Amino acid sequence: MSKKAAFWIFISGTLVSLIILLALTFDFHQKVKALTHAENLSPQVLAGKWAWEKYNCNDCHTILGFGGYYGPDMTRAYWRIGESGIRYAVEKPEQAFANSFRKMPKKNLSPEEIDNLVAFLKWTSQIDTHDWPPQDRKFKLSSEAKRLVAGAGISVGAALFKDKGCFNCHALQGVGGTTGSSLDKIGSKLDKEAIARYIEDPSKVNPQAKMLKFDLSSEEIEALAKFLENQK
Amino acid sequence: MEYKSQKVAYPYFVIALFLFLLQVLFGLWLAINYFFTLPQGLVNVFPFATARAIHTNLLVLWMLLGFMGGTYFLLPDETKREIYSPGLAYFQLVLLVVTGVVALVGFVFGWTQGRPLLEIPRPLDFAVVIGALIFLFNVGMTMLKGKNWTVIQGTLLAGLIVLALLYLFGIPFYHNLSVDWYYWWWVIHLWVEGAWEMITAAIIAWILLKITGVPREVVEKWLYVELGLFLFTGIAGIGHHYYWLGAPKYWLYVGGIFSGLEPVPIILMLIDTFKHVKHRQLEIKNPLVWTYAVGCAVFHLLGAGVFGFVHTLPMINYYTHGSQVTAAHGHMAFFGAYALLNLTVFYYAIPKLKGIEFFKESLGRVGFWIMVIAMTGMGLAFGVAGVLQTYLERVMGLGYMTAQGEMRFWFKIVFSFGLIFLSGVIITIYDLLTLKPSVKREG
Numbered sequence: 001m002s003k004k005a006a007f008w009i010f011i012s013g014t015l016v017s018l019i020i021l022l023a024l025t026f027d028f029h030q031k032v033k034a035l036t037h038a039e040n041l042s043p044q045v046l047a048g049k050w051a052w053e054k055y056n057c058n059d060c061h062t063i064l065g066f067g068g069y070y071g072p073d074m075t076r077a078y079w080r081i082g083e084s085g086i087r088y089a090v091e092k093p094e095q096a097f098a099n100s101f102r103k104m105p106k107k108n109l110s111p112e113e114i115d116n117l118v119a120f121l122k123w124t125s126q127i128d129t130h131d132w133p134p135q136d137r138k139f140k141l142s143s144e145a146k147r148l149v150a151g152a153g154i155s156v157g158a159a160l161f162k163d164k165g166c167f168n169c170h171a172l173q174g175v176g177g178t179t180g181s182s183l184d185k186i187g188s189k190l191d192k193e194a195i196a197r198y199i200e201d202p203s204k205v206n207p208q209a210k211m212l213k214f215d216l217s218s219e220e221i222e223a224l225a226k227f228l229e230n231q232k
Numbered sequence: 233m234e235y236k237s238q239k240v241a242y243p244y245f246v247i248a249l250f251l252f253l254l255q256v257l258f259g260l261w262l263a264i265n266y267f268f269t270l271p272q273g274l275v276n277v278f279p280f281a282t283a284r285a286i287h288t289n290l291l292v293l294w295m296l297l298g299f300m301g302g303t304y305f306l307l308p309d310e311t312k313r314e315i316y317s318p319g320l321a322y323f324q325l326v327l328l329v330v331t332g333v334v335a336l337v338g339f340v341f342g343w344t345q346g347r348p349l350l351e352i353p354r355p356l357d358f359a360v361v362i363g364a365l366i367f368l369f370n371v372g373m374t375m376l377k378g379k380n381w382t383v384i385q386g387t388l389l390a391g392l393i394v395l396a397l398l399y400l401f402g403i404p405f406y407h408n409l410s411v412d413w414y415y416w417w418w419v420i421h422l423w424v425e426g427a428w429e430m431i432t433a434a435i436i437a438w439i440l441l442k443i444t445g446v447p448r449e450v451v452e453k454w455l456y457v458e459l460g461l462f463l464f465t466g467i468a469g470i471g472h473h474y475y476w477l478g479a480p481k482y483w484l485y486v487g488g489i490f491s492g493l494e495p496v497p498i499i500l501m502l503i504d505t506f507k508h509v510k511h512r513q514l515e516i517k518n519p520l521v522w523t524y525a526v527g528c529a530v531f532h533l534l535g536a537g538v539f540g541f542v543h544t545l546p547m548i549n550y551y552t553h554g555s556q557v558t559a560a561h562g563h564m565a566f567f568g569a570y571a572l573l574n575l576t577v578f579y580y581a582i583p584k585l586k587g588i589e590f591f592k593e594s595l596g597r598v599g600f601w602i603m604v605i606a607m608t609g610m611g612l613a614f615g616v617a618g619v620l621q622t623y624l625e626r627v628m629g630l631g632y633m634t635a636q637g638e639m640r641f642w643f644k645i646v647f648s649f650g651l652i653f654l655s656g657v658i659i660t661i662y663d664l665l666t667l668k669p670s671v672k673r674e675g
Contacts, residue, residue: 003449006456013464017490020468024486028414028479036410036478046407053346056339059281064477065554066413067348070265070280072632073554094272100633101269101640105279124409130484132476134551134626168631177631 048120076136078125082212099178157227196225235308237315244301251294266643298574311378391430410478425466445514461497495537528572535564557618564611602656610649617642
């Protein structure tokens with residue numbers, strides 16, 4: 001190969017790739033508005049993005065999977081822990097993570113900043129990410145959970161308990177989160193109906209409840225309550 | 233050392249080494265954060281986020297100072313004239329270092345742009361841009377006045393210009409988070425797989441030329457081919473960052489195909505390095521320099537090529553994206569492709585700057601192997617933690633902190649290897665700063 005041929009490999013390789021990138025970048029700008037619901041980018045959402053950057057949240061938490069790996073991903077935090085969960089963690093991290101081996105700093109955000117941050121995370125939760133992240137997929141059982149139900153014969157309630165992210169806050173037999181209470185003995189305290197009522201809308205049963213109202217069908221609630229009733 | 237002005241490179245090297253040491257110390261602190269429960273009071277004033285910002289910005293700063301020092305060192309030799317203005321070179325160093333120190337101290341007090349790796353606040357970005365412009369001016373003028381154009385010079389200058397231009401994409405406040413990350417990667421990805429590759433390929437080509445005596449014609453031909461492939465796979469390969477950020481689905485194909493080919497030029501670079509070393513026409517004076525050069529090529533393939541490839545395909549990346557698997561890749565790739573390259577340059581240049589023809593290299597060799605082995609161990613430990621996280625959190629659906637609990641052990645391993653790595657870094661820095669001549673060649 002001559003040096004001239006090598007030069008043309010260099011030029012053509014670079015240009016082809018560059019043209020692809022620039023053309024697709026143009027197309028990205030045409031489509032990103034719909035994919036991210038840019039019409040919902042209100043001034044409050046933008047103020048929330050400022051707050052997100054001001055407090056350097058992104059160097060502990062990933063968002064869209066980018067950033068620090070020290071805290072959970074925030075893309076779907078609004079689905080996962082809801083507005084009250086976000087508020088609780090930001091306002092009172094010393095309480096929310098009192099039993100956690102990893103802490104979150106208390107940054108003393110103003111009430112307005114917290115509102116904005118919530119609006120921002122609400123907006124991010126509806127970006128079309130092709131169903132990423134897998135741990136926060138909203139409307140389907142993971143393939144792993146389906147296998148558990150079909151193969152090992154565990155109850156649908158147990159599979160749902162795992163799949164709907166209950167472990168994020170609650171623990172069973174020492175496995176799981178510490179934000180909510182441990183559910184090892186829940187069946188000896190509450191019966192199935194009481195559990196179901198609570199899951200359906202926690203704040204209706206207890207106005208002080210930290211737990212959120214999750215988007216669950218009545219069959220799912222029934223299955224979960226049946227599973228939890230047996231934790232004695 | 234033929235040209236007096238080459239000595240401006242030395243302070244660049246010394247400061248870069250010092251920042252490297254600091255970077256590793258902050259890295260160890262970050263590892264502690266992962267397995268040890270720190271009190272809330274400490275977390276409030278010095279959170280993980282701040283330490284991470286410092287760790288990563290130190291990385292960028294010492295890499296860039298190393299590249300700049302390396303450029304100033306090779307420039308007179310390539311252009312056959314002194315550097316246009318050594319005074320500007322010193323001024324630019326002071327400007328960048330002061331900016332860097334202000335930025336790092338600012339992070340501790342919460343002054344930040346708040347975007348990973350681009351935390352330097354916007355007012356300071358202007359100082360960085362001015363520093364970069366002075367550098368480009370100085371390098372460009374030296375080349376223009378030298379009127380002795382070579383492919384190595386052209387590649388180097390093009391890489392530096394692209395590097396500076398891409399930085400501009402990191403400065404604005406983007407309204408849409410997806411657009412924000414889209415262009416964030418123009419800085420980060422197109423740096424490490426575009427501009428930085430050009431700069432380091434030019435530098436390594438020059439060093440191979442110098443230590444092996446292989447004809448320039450051959451070295452430069454390979455440089456073209458490698459860079460052509462690097463940029464062909466690398467530029468559109470940016471798509472492997474666009475899978476899940478709110479971009480159209482075709483990126484899964486573009487990113488998967490182009491980045492799947494990314495190991496090819498790295499393999500080629502490794503073959504080429506071995507070839508040059510085999511067909512050398514000069515006696516190798518200081519074998520440690522080419523241990524470093526070959527080590528750089530091998531580790532580049534391992535860290536960037538292999539560890540990059542394993543999670544670049546969309547069906548795998550869906551589960552590994554944003555997990556410790558990325559941290560494993562990041563550490564191995566930066567060390568292999570860039571840290572070892574800078575150290576290769578330092579081991580080539582510093583003896584020349586000190587007028588030492590043959591240097592005692594036993595200590596340097598110890599430092600090299602400690603760093604390489606420790607980084608391999610660290611990368612693997614990060615990798616195991618990443619696989620655990622991927623499986624427990626993303627496949628099994630256990631909560632984030634449950635998975636993190638199972639990963640704690642592996643962060644102790646990361647920390648242990650980090651300590652070993654630190655000892656290698658200290659040995660290497662000590663050795664580089666106190667190089668002693670040896671009467672006979674050591675083998």
